[in-house]
Amino acid sequence: MSADTLTPETVAGPPAAAHPLLSVRELTVRFRMRGGREVAAVTDVGLDLAPGECLALVGESGCGKSVLASALLGLLPGNAHVSGSAVLRGPGEADGLDLLTADEATLARTVRGRRVGLVPQSPAAHLTPVRTVRSQLAETVRELTGARGEELRAATLTAAGRAAFPADHLDRYPHQLSGGLAQRAATALALVGDAPLLLADEPTTGLDRDLVDRTVDELRAHTDEGRGLLIITHDLAAAERVADRVAVMYAGRIVELAPAPDFFGTPGPRHPYARGLLEALPERSFTPIPGMPPELGDLPAGCAFAPRCDRAADVCATVPQLTGGVACHRPLTAAAGEGPAARREGSRV
Amino acid sequence: MTPPRTRHTGPAGGAGPHALELRDITAGYDRRAPVLRGVSLSLREGEAVGLLGPSGCGKSTLAKVAALLHRPDAGTVHLGGEPARGFRHRAPRAQRTAVGVVFQSPRLAADPRLTLSALIAEPLLATGRKAGAADRTRELARAVGLGPDLLGRRPHEVSDGQLQRACVARALALRPRVLVCDEMTAMLDASTTAALVAVVEDYRARSGAALLAVGHDRTLLERWCDRTVELHGGGTDSALRSAPRAAAGTSAG
Ligand code: SF4
Numbered sequence: 108m109s110a111d112t113l114t115p116e117t118v119a120g121p122p123a124a125a126h127p128l129l130s131v132r133e134l135t136v137r138f139r140m141r142g143g144r145e146v147a148a149v150t151d152v153g154l155d156l157a158p159g160e161c162l163a164l165v166g167e168s169g170c171g172k173s174v175l176a177s178a179l180l181g182l183l184p185g186n187a188h189v190s191g192s193a194v195l196r197g198p199g200e201a202d203g204l205d206l207l208t209a210d211e212a213t214l215a216r217t218v219r220g221r222r223v224g225l226v227p228q229s230p231a232a233h234l235t236p237v238r239t240v241r242s243q244l245a246e247t248v249r250e251l252t253g254a255r256g257e258e259l260r261a262a263t264l265t266a267a268g269r270a271a272f273p274a275d276h277l278d279r280y281p282h283q284l285s286g287g288l289a290q291r292a293a294t295a296l297a298l299v300g301d302a303p304l305l306l307a308d309e310p311t312t313g314l315d316r317d318l319v320d321r322t323v324d325e326l327r328a329h330t331d332e333g334r335g336l337l338i339i340t341h342d343l344a345a346a347e348r349v350a351d352r353v354a355v356m357y358a359g360r361i362v363e364l365a366p367a368p369d370f371f372g373t374p375g376p377r378h379p380y381a382r383g384l385l386e387a388l389p390e391r392s393f394t395p396i397p398g399m400p401p402e403l404g405d406l407p408a409g410c411a412f413a414p415r416c417d418r419a420a421d422v423c424a425t426v427p428q429l430t431g432g433v434a435c436h437r438p439l440t441a442a443a444g445e446g447p448a449a450r451r452e453g454s455r456v
Numbered sequence: 457m458t459p460p461r462t463r464h465t466g467p468a469g470g471a472g473p474h475a476l477e478l479r480d481i482t483a484g485y486d487r488r489a490p491v492l493r494g495v496s497l498s499l500r501e502g503e504a505v506g507l508l509g510p511s512g513c514g515k516s517t518l519a520k521v522a523a524l525l526h527r528p529d530a531g532t533v534h535l536g537g538e539p540a541r542g543f544r545h546r547a548p549r550a551q552r553t554a555v556g557v558v559f560q561s562p563r564l565a566a567d568p569r570l571t572l573s574a575l576i577a578e579p580l581l582a583t584g585r586k587a588g589a590a591d592r593t594r595e596l597a598r599a600v601g602l603g604p605d606l607l608g609r610r611p612h613e614v615s616d617g618q619l620q621r622a623c624v625a626r627a628l629a630l631r632p633r634v635l636v637c638d639e640m641t642a643m644l645d646a647s648t649t650a651a652l653v654a655v656v657e658d659y660r661a662r663s664g665a666a667l668l669a670v671g672h673d674r675t676l677l678e679r680w681c682d683r684t685v686e687l688h689g690g691g692t693d694s695a696l697r698s699a700p701r702a703a704a705g706t707s708a709g
Binding site (some may be wrong): 166167168169285286287312313314315316317318341343383384385387388389390393394395396398399 | 510511512560601615616617618642643644645646647648649650651653654672673674675676678679680
């Protein structure tokens with residue numbers, strides 16, 4: 108056990124703002140499987156998100172990042188056991204709403220679409236194939252704003268325009284749209300309720316690079332209007348383009364939480380896994396991290412990255428806590444010669 | 457109308473037959489509006505060519521034609537100097553098995569009822585190579601980094617990255633002379649991408665197989681392939697522009 112007393116701030120990294128829009132603390136999700144097996148999908152996640160801020164959650168498929176998103180939306184399957192808190196707080200709202208304990212009726216009526224907008228992974232699957240974009244958008248507008256008749260028509264057009272969806276394509280069916288337009292249609296749906304928090308789950312999968320750039324730039328623009336954006340992605344280039352901060356997830360835990368410029372530039376990632384992931388990019392050393400991530404149902408004791416880590420030592424037999432933005436007993440420091448990267452905000456004191 | 461300007465020596469003109477030669481390919485899903493018109497592209501033995509282009513330019517269609525999975529409206533495909541004698545189920549087995557294919561989405565490509573080891577062994581059994589199939593499957597699984605615990609699982613019990621590893625192993629099972637990788641890594645994280653590219657390159661180094669890697673990630677294909685060609689707007693004049701391999705990137709740090 109670590110001798111340090113961990114305040115929520117040190118666990119979650121530097122507070123993003125005095126009044127975060129979303130505060131996640133000690134979020135843990137376990138799935139109970141047949142035969143009594145337990146899958147540790149998310150463990151002890153803490154993070155804050157401020158209005159106008161974008162946090163990118165990156166990691167390999169199966170690292171738990173999509174489960175985290177589902178937990179925030181109350182969309183976990185019945186065999187999931189959730190603990191911790193995820194408080195959504197509007198401006199001036201004292202208590203906020205804990206998304207993890209809210210009942211389904213509250214989530215369905217007041218949260219999904221209204222306080223949290225979901226930009227889905229696969230827009231084509233999210234849109235109803237047999238209905239035009241206009242009819243789907245109008246239905247959502249009516250549901251969330253109560254608009255009718257001429258007002259509804261106008262509000263639908265405005266909603267399309269907000270996500271730069273072209274008005275002359277509104278009468279098309281989803282299969283008649285390019286990948287980029289389908290993504291905009293889905294984004295338009297997510298924006299209708301004017302939710303202060305946007306959750307984008309792999310919003311760029313399958314898009315080509317130009318469309319990736321356009322999609323994340325549009326999401327960034329919605330963030331700059333004062334929304335908070337949590338983007339879950341395996342695409343590091345997209346994360347670099349859009350994010351203010353980066354959270355790297357490995358085996359269900361956040362192993363590094365850093366300002367994007369530090370992470371992608373200097374001093375670079377400090378967690379060996381995060382460093383390896385970045386170095387695997389073709390524009391860097393294009394070298395894979397050896398091995399594969401552990402099974403979430405069968406995690407090794409101690410640091411889950413140890414079997415793949417070239418810095419592993421005896422001390423790594425205990426689970427490292429996220430302290431000063433990194434969960435590692437032997438984090439990398441900036442290039443030799445520079446002082447420890449720790450003399451920065453949020454560092455261990 | 458202008459036919460493509462890619463290298464075009466023909467079987468008699470070069471050092472030997474091309475591993476893959478696509479000549480004046482016109483193809484699509486509606487004869488009146490082909491996605492590709494008159495595209496030619498040749499791969500020498502052992503050569504790795506990256507095919508770049510925006511969504512909808514027809515690059516995946518060209519990949520399917522190269523893999524004999526889509527019949528072009530016009531043009532010819534040669535494999536190892538031999539003209540393709542059919543497409544889809546009409547392709548003769550010897551030609552079909554000379555090309556290994558990996559697609560973007562392993563979930564769409566893999567039979568959900570099969571275990572990963574059955575998935576990898578499928579081409580071996582389908583071509584009557586029952587003897588030795590078990591050994592070859594283990595060897596392939598090792599090459600793509602899949603351990604025995606994963607081999608017994610079905611697709612829904614593994615991650616996209618693990619399933620794509622199995623699909624790469626399956627594509628290598630019959631020791632193809634040409635590999636076609638269509639957006640193989642588009643859904644994968646950076647480390648799995650680098651790992652699967654390394655598997656393909658290791659196989660090519662040992663076998664001398666040629667590679668057609670289709671994708672939209674320029675940085676990746678320029679780092680991976682000997683040269684890249686770019687396919688512009690399908691429809692009217694599909695044109696290819698060729699570029700040599702980019703200088704190897706230096707490690708950023
Ligand atoms: S705690 Fe140890 S094993 Fe884990 S990442 Fe850090 S150095 Fe490597």
